[in-house]
Amino acid sequence: MRILAIISGDYGRRHVDNIQARCPREWSIETWQAPAVLPPVIDYPEEYLPDAMPPADLILSFAEHKGVAELLPDIADRTGAQAVIAAVDNESWLPRGLARQLRGWLQAMGVAVATPKPLCALTDSSYKIGRRQTLPVTHPLIAEFAQNFGQPSLALTVDPQTRQIVTADVVRDAVCGCARYAAERLVGVSADEAGERAGLLHHHYPCLASMGVDSDYGDTLMHISGNLLKDHVEEQVRSFKMVQRITPHGLVQAD
Numbered sequence: 001m002r003i004l005a006i007i008s009g010d011y012g013r014r015h016v017d018n019i020q021a022r023c024p025r026e027w028s029i030e031t032w033q034a035p036a037v038l039p040p041v042i043d044y045p046e047e048y049l050p051d052a053m054p055p056a057d058l059i060l061s062f063a064e065h066k067g068v069a070e071l072l073p074d075i076a077d078r079t080g081a082q083a084v085i086a087a088v089d090n091e092s093w094l095p096r097g098l099a100r101q102l103r104g105w106l107q108a109m110g111v112a113v114a115t116p117k118p119l120c121a122l123t124d125s126s127y128k129i130g131r132r133q134t135l136p137v138t139h140p141l142i143a144e145f146a147q148n149f150g151q152p153s154l155a156l157t158v159d160p161q162t163r164q165i166v167t168a169d170v171v172r173d174a175v176c177g178c179a180r181y182a183a184e185r186l187v188g189v190s191a192d193e194a195g196e197r198a199g200l201l202h203h204h205y206p207c208l209a210s211m212g213v214d215s216d217y218g219d220t221l222m223h224i225s226g227n228l229l230k231d232h233v234e235e236q237v238r239s240f241k242m243v244q245r246i247t248p249h250g251l252v253q254a255d
Helices: 010-022 067-079 096-108 140-148 178-186 194-204 221-240
Strands: 002-007 028-033 058-062 083-086 112-114 126-130 133-136 153-158 165-172
Touching: 002 010, 002 067, 010 028, 010 058, 058 067, 058 140, 067 083, 067 096, 083 096, 083 140, 096 112, 112 140, 140 165, 153 178, 153 221, 165 178, 178 194, 178 221, 194 221
Parallel strands: 002 028, 002 058, 058 083, 083 112
Antiparallel strands: 126 133, 153 165
């Protein structure tokens, strides 16, 4: 698979570095640095694009400027891309209304698109755009990417005697590499503490999703992202956690 990743700062560069380090060998990754300054409305996209762009099957947009979304249809046309993943880790980088327009523009061209919000809410079958809003993944290239990068998936092994995590294998990393970072540091952690530790590791990585409250979730995208990892870990260790039962004073249990 030929991938063109669009970046404009450290947020996107970290994503690209992790993909290049961990992707299947048959993938090829090209990077395009988007313009640092774009007008509020782009009337002539060709003025902001290079004369030639590398051919691509899949475009990954990690841009930190909403104007880049307006360039994506022209970029898809120039590269021959069949699919686009446009990350929404900050509402100001890709507002919900523009994300909806982008999906319409690309679908009208016959180009599949996913706009996961946050980016680590992407799986090979669906992606979230809000608390109760999920859209299907409709193209095999997006699904192939999401089998490797997207919503964190770890395979944890817990010692039933010590109730500690003894292995933590990465099934699917977050695009930024956070899941792998957390997995390496969960080994040796008690099942009782694993969920909270995963949430802290996500925060310390650090996650670069927005810390502003997002109206589609009523929470910050950083918090939503962290809970995806935390809840996933909690689910796997729940049966190994110590359950404390408290008997009220004076209560006599029947035989």
